[in-house]
Amino acid sequence: MGGCAGSPPRLSDSEGEETEPAPRPPLQDSQGAHWKNAVGFWLLGLCNNFSYVVMLSAAHDILSHQRTPGNQSHVDPDPTPTSHNSSSRFDCNPVSTAAVLLADILPTLVIKLLAPLGLHLLPYSPRVLTSGICAAGSFLLVAFSHSVPTSLCGVVLASISSGLGEVTFLSLTAFYPSYFLLLTSPGPQDPGGEEDSDTAARQPLINSEASESKPGSGSPLSLQERWTVFKGLLHYIVPLVLVYFAEYFINQGLFELLFFRNTFLTHAQQYRWYQMLYQAGVFASRSSLRCCRIRHTWVLALLQCLNLAFLLVDVWLSFLPSIYLIFLIIVFEGLLGGAAYVNTFHNIALETSDEHREFAMATACISDTLGISLSGLLALPLHDFLCQLS
Secondary structure (H helix, E strand, C coil): CCCCCCCCCCECCCCCCECCCCCCCCHHHHHHHHHHHHHHHHHHHHHHHHHHHHHHHCHHHHHHCCCECCECCCCCCCCCCCCCCCCCCCCCCCCCCHHHHHHHHHHHHHHHHHHHHHHHHCCHHHHHHHHHHHHHHHHHHHHCCCCHHHHHHHHHHHHHHHHHHHHHHHHHHHHCHHHHHHHHCCCCCCCCHHHHHHHHCCCCCCCCCCCCCCCCCCCCCCHHHHHHHHHHHHHHHHHHHHHHHHHHHHHHHHHHHCCCCCCCCCHHHHHHHHHHHHHHHHHHHHCCCCCCCCCCCHHHHHHHHHHHHHHHHHHHHCCCCCHHHHHHHHHHHHHHHHHHHHHHHHHHHHHCCHHHHHHHHHHHCHHHHHHHHHHHHHHHHHHHHHHCCC
8 A cells, every 4th residue: 555556666775675665644744735725726716706706796886887087987986876767766777787797797608618618628828828818908998998888898808707717727626636635534633534535536426337538548528428427417507507596686686776775875885785795605605615515505596596586575575674684685695605606516526537527517617607697687677677667
C-alpha cells in the first residue's frame, strides 16, 4: 500500500539493502491541499458571479433612469420617489425588471446548451481569459452608457462572462477531486474517513456498463453515453430547475411589485435591499455545505414554490403589514436557492464516475439557467397585467 506498483525498490547508500516504503504523508498535509482547492474554487465562484449579481441588483435603476449630461450615474440624484404609473397601486416601471433578467440569462443559456457538445475542445485558459474580459467590458459599458439599450448590451456581456465562467469552473472541479473530498471527509479524528470518502466519490450515477474508458484517459464520450448520463441526472436537474424558476420569478417578477409606501425607503432602495438580502442568503447557504448537506433536493424545490405562491398572493392582496416580514422571507428564499445549488452539484460530484464527471457537471449547470429563463419569460406578462390594475 505504501509504494507504487511496478516501481523499482529503493536501495540504501551503504549496503544496497531494500529500504522500507516511504511513509504516507500525514493527514494534515492532505487536508491542507484540500483546503487550498476549496478556497480557490470559492474565490473563482465569488468573482464569476459578481458581474451577474450586480446587474440584477441594479435592474431597477437601469430601467428607471437614463444618464443626462448633469447626471453621471444611473441613480436619480433627486431622493423624492416618482411614480411611473400613477393609475396603478404598484409603482411600476414601463418595462419589467425581468427584461434585465432575460438580457442577463439568455446568453448564458445558449452557452450552457452548446457547452456539452464541444466546449471541452477549447482549453481552460482562453475560456477564463474571455470570461474576465467580458466581465470588465460589462461594467465599463453600463457605467458610461447614456441609454437603456446600451446598458442592456453591457448586461449581455455580464451574462456571457458568468455563463462561460460557470460551466468552465464547474467542469474544472472534475480534475480536483480533493475539493469534494474536503467537503465529505469526516475529519482527522475519524481514521479511514478519507478512504471512505474517496470510495463514495466514485459511486456511479448511472447503472450502465456502456463506458469502457478509464479515469484520466481523456476518451470522448459517445452520444449514447452522454444520453445515459443525462437521464441519470434528471432527478437532480428537475428540482433545481423548479427552485430557480420560483426564486427568480420572485426576484424579477415580484420584487418590483412588493412596494411599501409606509417606510422611509424609496422604491429603488427597497428593490436594492431585496436583492442584497437574497444574495446574502445565497452566499451563506452556498458556503455551508460542510455543515449541512441535503440529499433530497426536491424538498427545497417544494419550499421555494410555496414561497412563490405566498408572495404572489401578497402582491395581489397586500396583506403583509411590514416590509421587515418581506425581508425575512427573502433571506429564507436565498437560503433555499443557495442550498439547492450547492447540494445538487455536490451530490452529482459524489455519484458520477471519473470519466463522466466533467460532462455531468457541465450538463447539470444548465438547470438553474433554464429555470431562470422560464421565470423571466413569464414575469414580463405578469408585470404588464398587474401594472394595468387600478
